[in-house]
Amino acid sequence: MADNGYISKKQFIEELRRYQKGSVTRRHFLGVTGLGAATAVLGAAMPALRPSSAFAQGIGDRVVLATWPNYHDTANFDAFTDATGAFVQVNVFGSNEEMLAKLQAGGSGWDVFVPTNYTITTYVAEDLIEPLDVSKLSNYDAGAFDPRFADAGTVDGTLYAVPKNWGTTGFAVNTSHDGGKALTTWKDFFDRTMDDFSGRTMVHDYQLTTIGNALKYFGYSFNSVDPKELADAEKLLIEAKPHLFAISSDYQPAMRSGDAWLTMCWTGDGKQMNSDIPEIHYVLGREGGEIWSDYYAIPKGAPHREAAYALINHMLDPQVNAREVLAHGYPVADSRTNALLPPEILNDPILYPAQELLDALEFGAAATLTDPNRAELLARFKSA
Amino acid sequence: MTRRERNWLLVAPAGAWFLVMLVLPLSFVFVFSFGERGPAGGYVPAFTLEQYANLPARWTAFKNTMVLAPLGTLAALLIAYPLAYQLAVRTDPRWKTLLLVLVIVPFWTSILIRSYAWIFILGGQGIPALLAALGIEDVRLIYTPFAVTVGIVYGYLPLMVFPIYVALDRLDKRLLEASSDLGARPFATFWQVTLPLSVPGVATGCMLVFILLMGEFLIPALLGGGKVFFVGNALVDLFLQSRNWAFGSAVAFTLILIMLVTVAIYMRLIARLQVRRDDVAIM
Amino acid sequence: MSKTFGDVEAARDLDLRISPGEFLSFLGPSGCGKTTALRMLAGFEAPTRGDVLIDGQVVNQLEPHRRPVNMVFQSYALFPHLSVADNIGYGLRQRRPRLARSVIADKVERALETVRLSGFGKRRVWEMSGGQQQRVALARAIVNEPKLLLLDEPLAALDRKLRKEMQIELQDLQRQLGITFVLVTHDQEEALSLSDRICVMRAGRIVQVGSPQELYDCPASRYVADFVGNSNFFEGRIEEVDGALARLVTGGGQTLAGRASPGLAAGRDGCLSIRPEQIRIGSEPGPGCIEVTVQNRIFLGEHTEYLVRHGGLGNIIVLAPRQAEIGARGFEAGARAFLNWSDEAALILNPD
Structure with a gap:
């Protein structure tokens, strides 16, 4: 679709369907609205949505999964139900903060959840996560995983989480508006926002990436909690705010419709938009930024623990995992799964950026999750 | 059973409801507001006024809410009144039901879906594209305070239309004839008879919309593009993102307090305007 | 003149001359067209055919607020949000050019005296008894000194004793003011005792016009003889x-x-x-x-x-x-x- 062409009927329907599924972007606006939690409650309150099992193999008739939108191939869940009799009840969430908030509040009813690397130590410290019994995970082969994306699952020598997918946080730019001058850095991102992209830029409604990428503008660490560095980032963000189109993690619709030309963006969204609209490029800021890895884990007090192990083990099966990648387009750290993937995926520069770009990236740090100053900074930025 | 016991029994369900749904949660909020945030978020019991001392950090959110709630209510009133008047006074009774249903129908649809529709209407491919075709370039509507106002007025219109409609519909049409008979021109009749007698409906509508607007967070989040920040949004962030329950409780309690005081003042003003006790709104 | 509502002919070929200072009643059962006739005089309905003339001027197209006519409504239609005095002064306040506040207050005071409600001006209308409300409604109309005062079943809501009293008051008032009164009633006794002339109506038509005695002694038809006495x-x-x-x-x-x-x-x-x-x-x-x-x-x-x-x-x-x-x-x-x-x-x- 041309940048200023009209959205087609088909695209509109797709957008709407994506929205209806609650799957607009990975950490999308459900987080903003708090509706993720509402979905979870509703799902649990409607037993009609669950089939009754005729042959529960001692693992119960269902398993509750808290995960991100657009992050699974539902056929894999159906296969799990066929094999075990346990129905997979999926609740989608908007942010790690929201997941943590829900677990902290208690009574989540989840059996499996999908935390991001930097949150796991906090879950351990808060005693909200169950150590994993590897004997129940026959498909888990520690040696098959790239340690960069698997290490965070182990805290103080105890395995708490096994890798699911990894990805990066960069920005997506509609190159038909860059006047021939490509954007390559976070400095470009903010400077051009206040110049030729004024009124066309979106940043996430998410402390980790929005503050982190503003920190990168100055060359500071993505994870800085240094008051002076945070003050610089805040000044930049507040200066840029009048030039922003929106502060929202739900950026795909505006990018696709041509209302927005530039946005902070995650791997999968970048891939999806680029596939449909080739002039939208996915760029990793040269200064660095975020690299992340998601994990499967079991929360303390999971009501169907056996089913939880069964589900995680099922998802770790390389055949199953390969089908997942083909459905959502995020890379995996499992070499067994990569061996099953077609070369065009393994060579895709959006999924697998050049090494020198990857080298500059940082994993999110636990401190950012718990630091009240970063949360307050984001609140000041949003209310400025 | 004495009469007194029986009376207690009769009010017991309402009392229990009131206790469980209102008093209990409010008490929690009140107690939490004197606590502290845990190291990873949540709530740690304490007795400190720190959270209340921190309130100025959400000054903008309070200020925006205190501006938006009255303005949004006024805007809804200005649009709802003519609509309700048209429906109640000018519309052929045969069409009334149909038109009333048309006013309600949007209410049956999720506010999310409806707000999303506005994102398309106000977005670049919507009204701005239309204006561009007419030669008016570069009009930005979506993710502005204007978009939020449109969304709010649209979302809360039925709540404003209905009480006013009922008040106008119950208005004795002979009073209008009497006014005309006594020499009042149509506008004078409206100003001196119709309007004062519809005050109860206006009061109810304004109250409903105002209270809901004070806590609004969804429409600003969706149509304000995250740039228009109200107390409701601050609360969502405090509880669901930064997990600062203590500060969130202080903000929530302050909002409730402001709401109660405003509503109390408003009720007194209306009571002064109010002339017939039996005309007082239908809530 | 005639008036039709849809297919229903509410009033047909009404031809009637009302003299200045006269007390005329429209008498007939409900649905006979007497109220429609009154509403055409007031201007709430326009005749479908024919003309309404006041002082020789055709007023068909004149809206109610421009007619030198006032009406006392059935069940009074007093403004609930206004005090007694403000109800009575309502018509005066609509005058353009504006009347001085003191002039209005004087006139209202005199109207209150006329209907024997002095001192009630500050009351709310719903605090008044039925008979008092009736008098407020009267005062509200006569304070404007209309050429024609229309009364639509004004006493119907009162009990029998009060009705008798009010009948006498009405008659006194009319003599005192010299305003032309047109009363609509289904109560033959009321019509007989109050009117100079009675216009008996049936199914939208006038069947006989005459003084109460003429109607009583020389009814033109069995219908009149039956309805009157x-x-x-x-x-x-x-x-x-x-x-x-x-x-x-x-x-x-x-x-x-x-x-x-x-x-x-x-x-x-x-x-x-x-x-x-x-x-x-x-x-x-x-x-x-x-x-x-x-x-x-x-x-x-x-x-x-x-x-x-x-x-x-x-x-x-x-x-x-x-x-x-x-x-x-x-x-x-x-x-x-x-x-x-x-x-x-x-x-x-x-x-x-």
């Missing part, structure tokens, strides 16, 4: 019309004489009307007397009403003055009695 009716064939008198033979073969109403023709069906109070009842037979059996007796204070039965004429109602009975026991049910009346008291009418 009570009457006994004997149906039959008109045998002879001789100037002012006529004779009628009833179905039972009885020959009765009476005044001839205009337009009677011998050989046609007719109807004799005799008012109950015009019939004398006695215990002795005499010339021209008919013999009846007393069926029932109702003691009414100053009168006694007898229901009697005659072999040929059927049931007859007789109203006997009390005077004739003092000392006498009157007639018990089952007693034999004799009736007679003068031919001049009876009226022979065309049947409707």
Whole structure:
């Protein structure tokens, strides 16, 4: 679709369907609205949505999964139900903060959840996560995983989480508006926002990436909690705010419709938009930024623990995992799964950026999750 | 059973409801507001006024809410009144039901879906594209305070239309004839008879919309593009993102307090305007 | 003039001249078009055909607020949000150019005096009794000194005693102010006692216009005779019309004489009307007397009403003055009695 062409009927329907599924972007606006939690409650309150099992193999008739939108191939869940009799009840969430908030509040009813690397130590410290019994995970082969994306699952020598997918946080730019001058850095991102992209830029409604990428503008660490560095980032963000189109993690619709030309963006969204609209490029800021890895884990007090192990083990099966990648387009750290993937995926520069770009990236740090100053900074930025 | 016991029994369900749904949660909020945030978020019991001392950090959110709630209510009133008047006074009774249903129908649809529709209407491919075709370039509507106002007025219109409609519909049409008979021109009749007698409906509508607007967070989040920040949004962030329950409780309690005081003042003003006790709104 | 609502003809060929200072009543059962006639005068309805003239000017297109006419509404239509004084001053406040506040206050005060409500000005209207509200409604209308005051069943909501009082007050007021009053009522007694002229309506048409006495003594039709006062009716064939008198033979073969109403023709069906109070009842037979059996007796204070039965004429109602009975026991049910009346008291009418 041309940048200023009209959205087609088909695209509109797709957008709407994506929205209806609650799957607009990975950490999308459900987080903003708090509706993720509402979905979870509703799902649990409607037993009609669950089939009754005729042959529960001692693992119960269902398993509750808290995960991100657009992050699974539902056929894999159906296969799990066929094999075990346990129905997979999926609740989608908007942010790690929201997941943590829900677990902290208690009574989540989840059996499996999908935390991001930097949150796991906090879950351990808060005693909200169950150590994993590897004997129940026959498909888990520690040696098959790239340690960069698997290490965070182990805290103080105890395995708490096994890798699911990894990805990066960069920005997506509609190159038909860059006047021939490509954007390559976070400095470009903010400077051009206040110049030729004024009124066309979106940043996430998410402390980790929005503050982190503003920190990168100055060359500071993505994870800085240094008051002076945070003050610089805040000044930049507040200066840029009048030039922003929106502060929202739900950026795909505006990018696709041509209302927005530039946005902070995650791997999968970048891939999806680029596939449909080739002039939208996915760029990793040269200064660095975020690299992340998601994990499967079991929360303390999971009501169907056996089913939880069964589900995680099922998802770790390389055949199953390969089908997942083909459905959502995020890379995996499992070499067994990569061996099953077609070369065009393994060579895709959006999924697998050049090494020198990857080298500059940082994993999110636990401190950012718990630091009240970063949360307050984001609140000041949003209310400025 | 004495009469007194029986009376207690009769009010017991309402009392229990009131206790469980209102008093209990409010008490929690009140107690939490004197606590502290845990190291990873949540709530740690304490007795400190720190959270209340921190309130100025959400000054903008309070200020925006205190501006938006009255303005949004006024805007809804200005649009709802003519609509309700048209429906109640000018519309052929045969069409009334149909038109009333048309006013309600949007209410049956999720506010999310409806707000999303506005994102398309106000977005670049919507009204701005239309204006561009007419030669008016570069009009930005979506993710502005204007978009939020449109969304709010649209979302809360039925709540404003209905009480006013009922008040106008119950208005004795002979009073209008009497006014005309006594020499009042149509506008004078409206100003001196119709309007004062519809005050109860206006009061109810304004109250409903105002209270809901004070806590609004969804429409600003969706149509304000995250740039228009109200107390409701601050609360969502405090509880669901930064997990600062203590500060969130202080903000929530302050909002409730402001709401109660405003509503109390408003009720007194209306009571002064109010002339017939039996005309007082239908809530 | 005429008025139709959809297919319904509410008022048809109304042709009526109302004199200045007159008290005229529209009398008829509900749905006879009397209220429509009033509303056309007020300007709430426009005639479908014909004209409404006030002081020789056609006012058909004149909106109600431009007409020199005021109305007292059925159940008053007082403004609930205004005080008594503000209700009364409402019309004055609409005047352009504006009247001075003090002028309005004076006029309101005088209107309150006129309706004997001095000191009630600050009250809320719903604090007032029905009779007081009625007077406020009157004051609200007359304070504007209209050329024409329209009253739509103004006393219908009051109890009987209050109604009597208000009737007297209305009449006094009208004499005092000299304003033309047009009253709509279904209460014949009210119409008879108040009006200079009564316009009897039926199914949208005027059937007779005249003074109360004319209507009572010389009703133009059985309908009027029946609606205005009570009457006994004997149906039959008109045998002879001789100037002012006529004779009628009833179905039972009885020959009765009476005044001839205009337009009677011998050989046609007719109807004799005799008012109950015009019939004398006695215990002795005499010339021209008919013999009846007393069926029932109702003691009414100053009168006694007898229901009697005659072999040929059927049931007859007789109203006997009390005077004739003092000392006498009157007639018990089952007693034999004799009736007679003068031919001049009876009226022979065309049947409707």
